[in-house]
Amino acid sequence: MQIGAHVSCSGGIHTAVDRAEALGAESVQLFTQSPRMWRPTNHDPANLERFKTRRAEAGLGGVVCHALYLVNLASPDEALYAKSVSALQNTVEVGCAIEADAVVFHVGSHLGAGFEAGLGRVVAALESVLDRCSDTTWLCLENSAGAGGTIGRSFDELAVLFERLGHHPRLGVCLDSCHLFVSGYDVGERDTLDGLLADLDARIGFERLRVLHVNDSKAPLGSNLDRHENIGEGLLGERLGVFLGHPALQGLPALLEVPGREGKGPDAEELRKARELRSRWL
Ligand SMILES: [Zn+2]
Ligand SMILES: [Zn+2]
Structure with missing residues (x-):
């Protein structure tokens, strides 16, 4: 498992690698533009x-680009x-230009x-x-x-x-531990996680699972509330180790999207805690 983090690109897209390296991350996720504005960033080709x-x-493993939060492919507008x-x-396009392994996005909501x-x-x-x-x-x-109207809750x-996309050869899945938990899948239970991965394999194909998001949850199981918490400090707590240590998930980039000590995003301590939990359950 390549434990890494979502980092900022402020100062140029290449600075994401510097930040990942400083954190000791083995994989990295970044926004290719400001996530709350439509206007795309014009990246200097250099x-x-x-x-x-x-x-x-830096010998960095997986590189993942996250699309804007504003994207809603199901919007009736x-x-x-x-x-x-x-x-x-x-x-x-930017993801291809930096040879990212994946572009992750939230499908969106049909808004009723x-x-x-x-x-x-x-x-x-x-x-x-x-x-x-x-x-x-x-x-x-x-x-x-799993909040109201969102597509991709199960x-x-x-x-x-x-199925509708004919199992397109470049279509994959990213599983977020917090989103699974609040959607009602208790990923801190080994049996539940085994069942879920077997279901994924049967319905979609395990090889389609390309990216993991590793977040603890502030909100309860099945609450449909998207509130990320620092590693081991939420309602999954130490049981997040069941997800981190699962043998079938070890080859994948596993990116933290947690608030961190200072609310500025994942820090070195969060990565250390994730590695420590993982080694306990491996
Ligand atoms: Zn996520
Ligand atoms: Zn989330």
Whole structure:
């Protein structure tokens, strides 16, 4: 397992590698632009090259780009939908340029229009985005925390997307431990986690699982509230080690998206705690 973190790119996209290295991270996740604005960042091509050089120098494993939080591929609003599709296309372009292993995104919410109506829009959008992926830069659906109208709250919903997209060869999955927990899957129980991974394998294919998000949860099991907590300090607590230490998950980039000591994101102490918990349950 490549334990890593979501880091900032402030100062240029290549600086994400410096921050990951300073934390002792083995993998990294970044936003390719400000996550709360539609306007894409115009990256200096030299910085895209620097990213790749620095990654090799730092011996960094998995590189993951996270799309904007604003993206909603199921939106019934035409303008929002068009902006979402072009934002995700742009993220994939930057991801390919830095040779990222995956672009992770939240599918979105149909905002009350219904799963079937939302699904048609999501499928059309994803077809256009998947065309821009490369053999090595995949598009990964992240399981949602399950709040009202979100698509991707269960394996059934993710499996339907895979089916409708003809099991596209560059389509993958990102599993977030906190989102699973608040969606009602207690990933701190080995039997539950075994069952869930078997289900994933049967419905989607285990090889489609490309990225993990490792977060403890402030909110209770099944609450559908997306509130990340520092490692071992939430309602999963030490049982997060069951997820971290699961033998089937050991080859993957495992990225922390926790608040950290100072609320500025994952720090070296959070990575240390994750490694320590993992080694206890391995
Ligand atoms: Zn996540
Ligand atoms: Zn979350």
